[in-house]
Amino acid sequence: MSLLEIDNLSLTIGDTPILKDMELSVAPGEVMGLVGESGSGKSMTALTVMRLLPHAARATGRVSFDGIDVLAASEDQMCALRGDDIGMVFQEPMTALNPVKTIGEQVAEGIRWHTRASRADAEERARKMLDRVGLPSAKFPLSRYPHELSGGQRQRVVIAIACALKPKLLIADEPTTALDVVLQAQILDLLRDLVAESRMGLLLISHDLAVVTEIADRITILRRGEVMEAGDTARTLSEQSHPYTRQLAQASMHVPARARPHGAASGQALLQVESVTRDYPGRRTSLLRRAPVIRAVDDVSLSMTPGQSIALVGRSGCGKSTLARMILALDRPSSGTIRFRGETITGKREAELKPARRDMQVVFQDPYGSFDPRQKVEKLVAEPLHVLEKKPTRAERREMVAHALHEVGLDQRDMEKYPHEFSGGQRQRLSIARAIITRPKLVVADEPVSALDVSIRAQILDLFAELNQKLGIAYLFITHDLTVARAITDDVLVMHDGKIVERGKTNEVFDHPRSEAAQALVTAAPDLHRAIARRMQEQG
Amino acid sequence: MTAYLLKRLAIAIATLVLASMVVFAVLEVLPGDPARLMLGLNASADQVELLRNQMGLNAPLGLRYLRWAGGLLSLDFGRSYTYSVPVIDLVRERLAVSLPLALIALALSTIIAIPVGLFSASRRGRAGDTVAMGAAQLGVAVPNFWFALMLIYVFAVWLRLVPAGGFPGWGAGVWPALKSLLLPAVALALPQAAILARVTRSALIEVLNEDYIRTARAKGLPYRAVLWRHALRNAMIPVLTILGLQFAFLLAGTIIIENVFYLPGLGRLVFQAITQRDLIVVESVVMLLVAAVIAVNLVVDLSYAVVDPRLRSRQ
Numbered sequence: 001m002s003l004l005e006i007d008n009l010s011l012t013i014g015d016t017p018i019l020k021d022m023e024l025s026v027a028p029g030e031v032m033g034l035v036g037e038s039g040s041g042k043s044m045t046a047l048t049v050m051r052l053l054p055h056a057a058r059a060t061g062r063v064s065f066d067g068i069d070v071l072a073a074s075e076d077q078m079c080a081l082r083g084d085d086i087g088m089v090f091q092e093p094m095t096a097l098n099p100v101k102t103i104g105e106q107v108a109e110g111i112r113w114h115t116r117a118s119r120a121d122a123e124e125r126a127r128k129m130l131d132r133v134g135l136p137s138a139k140f141p142l143s144r145y146p147h148e149l150s151g152g153q154r155q156r157v158v159i160a161i162a163c164a165l166k167p168k169l170l171i172a173d174e175p176t177t178a179l180d181v182v183l184q185a186q187i188l189d190l191l192r193d194l195v196a197e198s199r200m201g202l203l204l205i206s207h208d209l210a211v212v213t214e215i216a217d218r219i220t221i222l223r224r225g226e227v228m229e230a231g232d233t234a235r236t237l238s239e240q241s242h243p244y245t246r247q248l249a250q251a252s253m254h255v256p257a258r259a260r261p262h263g264a265a266s267g268q269a270l271l272q273v274e275s276v277t278r279d280y281p282g283r284r285t286s287l288l289r290r291a292p293v294i295r296a297v298d299d300v301s302l303s304m305t306p307g308q309s310i311a312l313v314g315r316s317g318c319g320k321s322t323l324a325r326m327i328l329a330l331d332r333p334s335s336g337t338i339r340f341r342g343e344t345i346t347g348k349r350e351a352e353l354k355p356a357r358r359d360m361q362v363v364f365q366d367p368y369g370s371f372d373p374r375q376k377v378e379k380l381v382a383e384p385l386h387v388l389e390k391k392p393t394r395a396e397r398r399e400m401v402a403h404a405l406h407e408v409g410l411d412q413r414d415m416e417k418y419p420h421e422f423s424g425g426q427r428q429r430l431s432i433a434r435a436i437i438t439r440p441k442l443v444v445a446d447e448p449v450s451a452l453d454v455s456i457r458a459q460i461l462d463l464f465a466e467l468n469q470k471l472g473i474a475y476l477f478i479t480h481d482l483t484v485a486r487a488i489t490d491d492v493l494v495m496h497d498g499k500i501v502e503r504g505k506t507n508e509v510f511d512h513p514r515s516e517a518a519q520a521l522v523t524a525a526p527d528l529h530r531a532i533a534r535r536m537q538e539q540g
Numbered sequence: 541m542t543a544y545l546l547k548r549l550a551i552a553i554a555t556l557v558l559a560s561m562v563v564f565a566v567l568e569v570l571p572g573d574p575a576r577l578m579l580g581l582n583a584s585a586d587q588v589e590l591l592r593n594q595m596g597l598n599a600p601l602g603l604r605y606l607r608w609a610g611g612l613l614s615l616d617f618g619r620s621y622t623y624s625v626p627v628i629d630l631v632r633e634r635l636a637v638s639l640p641l642a643l644i645a646l647a648l649s650t651i652i653a654i655p656v657g658l659f660s661a662s663r664r665g666r667a668g669d670t671v672a673m674g675a676a677q678l679g680v681a682v683p684n685f686w687f688a689l690m691l692i693y694v695f696a697v698w699l700r701l702v703p704a705g706g707f708p709g710w711g712a713g714v715w716p717a718l719k720s721l722l723l724p725a726v727a728l729a730l731p732q733a734a735i736l737a738r739v740t741r742s743a744l745i746e747v748l749n750e751d752y753i754r755t756a757r758a759k760g761l762p763y764r765a766v767l768w769r770h771a772l773r774n775a776m777i778p779v780l781t782i783l784g785l786q787f788a789f790l791l792a793g794t795i796i797i798e799n800v801f802y803l804p805g806l807g808r809l810v811f812q813a814i815t816q817r818d819l820i821v822v823e824s825v826v827m828l829l830v831a832a833v834i835a836v837n838l839v840v841d842l843s844y845a846v847v848d849p850r851l852r853s854r855q
Contacts, residue, residue: 050757050758082758083759090754090755096755098755098756100847100849106755109769113765114760158755
């Protein structure tokens, strides 16, 4: 018998339909993967099971959990279920914990509430649970506050809260999306173990097919609120009999067609980074003693030729973004020099940097956060033009914006619109248009596709590849996603603890990693081909 | 935590010293010779000069500042020109009215505002919220002296529960004194409570959208428990900031209410001193208020750290 059974579930919020005739079931000890692109209704399915939907939501159909009709249950009944029989883990570990309460209080709170245990008993159980998720008491006493923990550690606390009372069902909504690949692998292992230990059912929600394939027994593929296909993971993904399943699988393995890198022959280096180090003051332990130094970037050297596409990969906190900021002259190195097109840019004043600024631009991760919502596209895309030698007239400016929009596949009429009128993928196109409007020689892209759905990601990667070919722009791609690095770059630099520990041709490094850091990344990185092969093997 | 505390304390003391210099300097450049003022228009230049010497007004600027500041530290504020009594006695007498008044008003404002804010935030956009926030809007818009007049009419004239004005002094017993402060405190508290309720509501609404509220709900806590245990404390920082500002206002900005109720408070003292050019009194009360505001700010800063552990560990 199923633990969770969803039948004919339809959901509307206001007048917007979210789910239509949704079907899904999870058995005890089973891992069900729920896959779909953003806006397909994955999270709303989870919130329906928890009955934590927004006020304006109306659900019809049947959701039964362990014999209880969830949609008809009273609020008291639901409170008794939540946190006791059903636990939930959310996507964003940085904000999922209350900043003013200790982790001990937060884990113990649910235990005390449901079992009426004394504070001491609840804290003892909380301690055991934190030990279980890999936060031992020596380093992580109950009195720690969330801000003292990293993202991966916080996600462990959230899992401890959700699993503290050995729930029958755990719902994990994109539990690893905000984490780097190594942490992701660790968290998936932990979830797998918890399932095996107590025959807990797990509903794993993700946009990442590879992640789901690694861990799920069965899979449900959702598109615009409707189930496209459901079934055994290995069979569903190897046969790919449904066109949408095939489309998703292909998009997640997409490699843009690129001719051989250009311009590698031209002699002069575009960018030279020589023994660059960046120190930050650490936390002072005493008023009298000097603050210890934290070395974010440690003696890094690299060089790029025009038109070259290089990936800078590494775990979160390894110093890749700090290095990128120094290359963009947004931060000053503590020592070392950076030369761009032969000119030293370190230690220059802002006015002297104008020529360099014109020739290098940046694309950020978050297409939602990097635009002022109150300005029109024309103004936003034209922003970098102020570094030009000669200020363009209004007509010239419009001409340049129209051209840049055309190059990234948008319509020139779009310049009259505001950012909120665009989808996530279109907004990332806008940020690329903004980056190429000055005809830069180098674009630094910091996780430019990690916030995008797989099909959109494939399109944006194609766009990057095309612009590299057409305009000869060199890319420095900062990413922790090896699939992206493989798809779009020729060479790779692997960074670890502020140092570059391995460099070489992207494919060679990823196929035969030599350094420990690169090996860890490659082993942990989810890979759809590999995951399907392993699933098939396990199931014969 | 100790580092945070010491740093805040050092900033508070530095601010106080700087403020005292400004107050001293302003009074120094204002026209008007206190000695001439005391002796009257008919006094001869010699007499004025003699008194100036006696009062130490001819000493160098730095020395006069140090004397004055030293006096402040030992609570010697000098003598009032118009009343010819030590300023400290005047201030002490008036503080006995103003301080309890401010504290009662602040307490009332908090007691009204926080529950209203919680109520409104948890029923955002529904009828209860609309009514409560409509009332708060009214409370912000209507001047407090109008409230005062209405309160006098209802509770003093009509129901005869409390006196309409005046202050019997604490010598007449605690209850009669408190009774005469009750209406002015309510009149002062209502507009402040209206502001505070709106701040509490908007801070809570912001917090209620945070992910950790959802985490708490997913633990199985009922909505009310989430509101009290998780939301309120996180919403406290803006509320504490407004409370600090309100206390400073309530201590000295109550002149209209003092006049409506015939209360001998600090506000009226300053007002009279200004009209009579009794600069020593003005100077002393201003310094006192500066010190009070700085002290309140210090308390607010420290309470931030109590509320939010992230501030404790930051330098």
